[in-house]
Amino acid sequence: MASSDEELVRRTAELARLSITPAEAAHLAPQFARILEHFKTLSDVDLEGVEPTTGAFGLRDVLRADEPRASLTQDEALANAPERIEDFYSVPKTIGGDA
Amino acid sequence: MSATIERDGDVWVSSRTGTRWHVVCGLEVHAQLRTRTKLFCGCETSFGDPPNSRTCPVCTGQPGSLPVLNEEALALAVRAALAIGADVAPWSKFDRKNYFYCDIPKNYQISQFDRPYCTGGGIDLPSGRRIRLHRIHLEEDAGKAIHDRGTTTLVDLNRAGTPLIESVTEADVTSPEDAFDYLTALKEILIYVGASNADMEKGELRCDVNVSVHPAGEGWRTKVEVKNLNSFRNVAAALEHEILRQIQAYESGDESRYPVQETRLWDADKLVTRSMRSKEAADDYRYFTEPDLPPVTVSPSFLERQRGMLPELPAARRTRYVRELGLSAYDADVLVADRAVADFFEAAARISGRPKEAANWISNEVLRALGDAQTGASTIDDLPVKPHDLAELIELVAKGTIHTAAGRTVIREMLESGTAAAEVVERLGLEQVEDESQLEDWCRAALEGKDAIVADVKDGKEKALGALIGPVMQASGGKANPQKVREILKRLILES
Numbered sequence: 001m002a003s004s005d006e007e008l009v010r011r012t013a014e015l016a017r018l019s020i021t022p023a024e025a026a027h028l029a030p031q032f033a034r035i036l037e038h039f040k041t042l043s044d045v046d047l048e049g050v051e052p053t054t055g056a057f058g059l060r061d062v063l064r065a066d067e068p069r070a071s072l073t074q075d076e077a078l079a080n081a082p083e084r085i086e087d088f089y090s091v092p093k094t095i096g097g098d099a
Numbered sequence: 100m101s102a103t104i105e106r107d108g109d110v111w112v113s114s115r116t117g118t119r120w121h122v123v124c125g126l127e128v129h130a131q132l133r134t135r136t137k138l139f140c141g142c143e144t145s146f147g148d149p150p151n152s153r154t155c156p157v158c159t160g161q162p163g164s165l166p167v168l169n170e171e172a173l174a175l176a177v178r179a180a181l182a183i184g185a186d187v188a189p190w191s192k193f194d195r196k197n198y199f200y201c202d203i204p205k206n207y208q209i210s211q212f213d214r215p216y217c218t219g220g221g222i223d224l225p226s227g228r229r230i231r232l233h234r235i236h237l238e239e240d241a242g243k244a245i246h247d248r249g250t251t252t253l254v255d256l257n258r259a260g261t262p263l264i265e266s267v268t269e270a271d272v273t274s275p276e277d278a279f280d281y282l283t284a285l286k287e288i289l290i291y292v293g294a295s296n297a298d299m300e301k302g303e304l305r306c307d308v309n310v311s312v313h314p315a316g317e318g319w320r321t322k323v324e325v326k327n328l329n330s331f332r333n334v335a336a337a338l339e340h341e342i343l344r345q346i347q348a349y350e351s352g353d354e355s356r357y358p359v360q361e362t363r364l365w366d367a368d369k370l371v372t373r374s375m376r377s378k379e380a381a382d383d384y385r386y387f388t389e390p391d392l393p394p395v396t397v398s399p400s401f402l403e404r405q406r407g408m409l410p411e412l413p414a415a416r417r418t419r420y421v422r423e424l425g426l427s428a429y430d431a432d433v434l435v436a437d438r439a440v441a442d443f444f445e446a447a448a449r450i451s452g453r454p455k456e457a458a459n460w461i462s463n464e465v466l467r468a469l470g471d472a473q474t475g476a477s478t479i480d481d482l483p484v485k486p487h488d489l490a491e492l493i494e495l496v497a498k499g500t501i502h503t504a505a506g507r508t509v510i511r512e513m514l515e516s517g518t519a520a521a522e523v524v525e526r527l528g529l530e531q532v533e534d535e536s537q538l539e540d541w542c543r544a545a546l547e548g549k550d551a552i553v554a555d556v557k558d559g560k561e562k563a564l565g566a567l568i569g570p571v572m573q574a575s576g577g578k579a580n581p582q583k584v585r586e587i588l589k590r591l592i593l594e595s
């Protein structure tokens with residue numbers, strides 16, 4: 001029977017649309033658990049009265065004017081496509097299932 | 100056996116059980132902001148461009164690229180919020196909505212989660228009901244996945260990164276009519292403030308519906324989301340169908356048929372909704388703050404500048420047209436429904452000083468030329484006739500240079516060729532004929548053999564004259580001055 005750690009791995013893989021075998025889930029589960037355990041130490045910090053931060057640099061209001069800039073050419077954009085059909089990226093059929 | 104369901108106002112009554120069902124419905128509307136470029140990069144927003152010709156490292160999510168917010172998108176979003184009386188937050192931030200699908204190249208959509216730029220507000224419907232807004236947030240659009248060509252899915256990322264506002268109503272919508280009216284009013288406002296072109300056919304406005312039903316006096320039940328609604332009529336039709344489907348399901352008493360929390364797609368050909376996916380398994384977006392975009396402030400001065408750019412809104416215009424310009428409510432509706440038409444009307448009314456006439460010419464003649472193959476115009480701005488051209492025609496009629504009937508010939512010629520009114524009048528020789536002897540000839544001809552009418556008029560029944568004026572006008576090609584014709588006919592009869 002799968003552990004709750006394995007269940008978490010399976011669920012995370014599902015959200016990321018990755019298919020993993022039960023063996024892989026069993027292998028990854030203890031690693032997941034260690035990472036999560038590590039981050040749990042953050043919960044120990046006392047945040048009483050601390051405003052949630054929105055970024056590490058304290059920047060605000062970085063805006064740009066609504067002025068067009070050159071886009072990539074179709075060939076540039078599609079250069080690293082897994083597969084190209086005409087001027088489209090072509091990917092495995094992604095409809096009908098749990099899209 | 101399924102029951103007959105009848106409407107009693109906003110209550111749906113089952114003939115079999117007598118249960119009175121209430122509807123709880125909210126609408127989510129995505130509107131594309133009218134910017135030149137995308138929300139976070141300089142690619143031009145696109146419709147009908149060659150596939151994947153409007154993308155860059157930012158909107159395709161290449162490593163090392165950085166999004167930067169388009170200030171105009173923020174301005175337009177704020178203007179839309181002000182127009183519906185919403186509260187604009189002094190600052191807001193962006194979040195990543197994580198999901199994996201082929202139309203979303205970064206594997207997340209940049210949206211706003213817990214700090215939307217705007218909350219509250221509402222729209223008053225013609226029915227007097229008010230639909231409150233829960234919130235509006237800024238987000239980027241996804242690309243387009245095409246599933247019906249060949250054995251693979253094709254992806255075009257031109258649309259990825261297009262600026263959208265998503266508005267979410269409170270569950271104040273209680274009928275398909277409410278939904279239709281709300282969408283109509285929202286679209287009108289978005290167009291008026293210039294925030295969006297809101298053209299559904301171009302995907303600039305998209306609507307999803309959340310709906311549930313419950314017996315009067317009981318708590319809310321499971322809500323179902325309906326998508327794939329590509330016109331306001333489809334929204335109303337899908338909502339009606341879904342309300343009936345849910346009521347029938349509950350009334351069957353068969354729990355396996357009860358509505359479940361899910362997304363259903365509207366099939367506009369078969370007029371049914373069908374299940375797309377069950378919701379609880381799929382939706383887990385794991386939002387977190389977008390680290391690449393700093394928070395954005397909306398200062399009081401920015402807010403005031405946007406407020407200053409708001410035009411008079413449709414509801415206010417309607418009222419003013421009726422109260423101050425003396426138009427009928429119907430004419431006011433027709434003109435206000437399209438901002439370009441309303442602006443055209445106001446200019447023509449101002450120049451001619453005759454708002455009622457301007458309204459008549461526009462609703463009877465000018466609007467008929469739209470969508471007409473002859474003019475090839477789809478909006479009033481495409482027409483060769485401008486407000487001052489119409490004003491000139493109105494003045495020619497008012498001065499008596501031409502008769503109203505001749506005016507119709509003139510405006511049609513103007514709409515087709517763009518020729519000025521005075522020139523058409525001259526070329527077609529439509530100037531009203533004032534010449535007494537010419538008018539008398541036409542009148543004598545019309546009187547021939549009309550002894551009965553002559554006798555009536557002699558008996559003091561002046562109304563009978565009306566039957567003679569038409570033939571005279573016809574003989575003159577619409578050029579006779581009807582006022583003079585009436586006088587001459589009367590004189591000729593009384594002298595005879």
Ligand SMILES: [Zn+2]
Nearest residue numbers: 140142155158
């Ligand atoms: Zn781009």
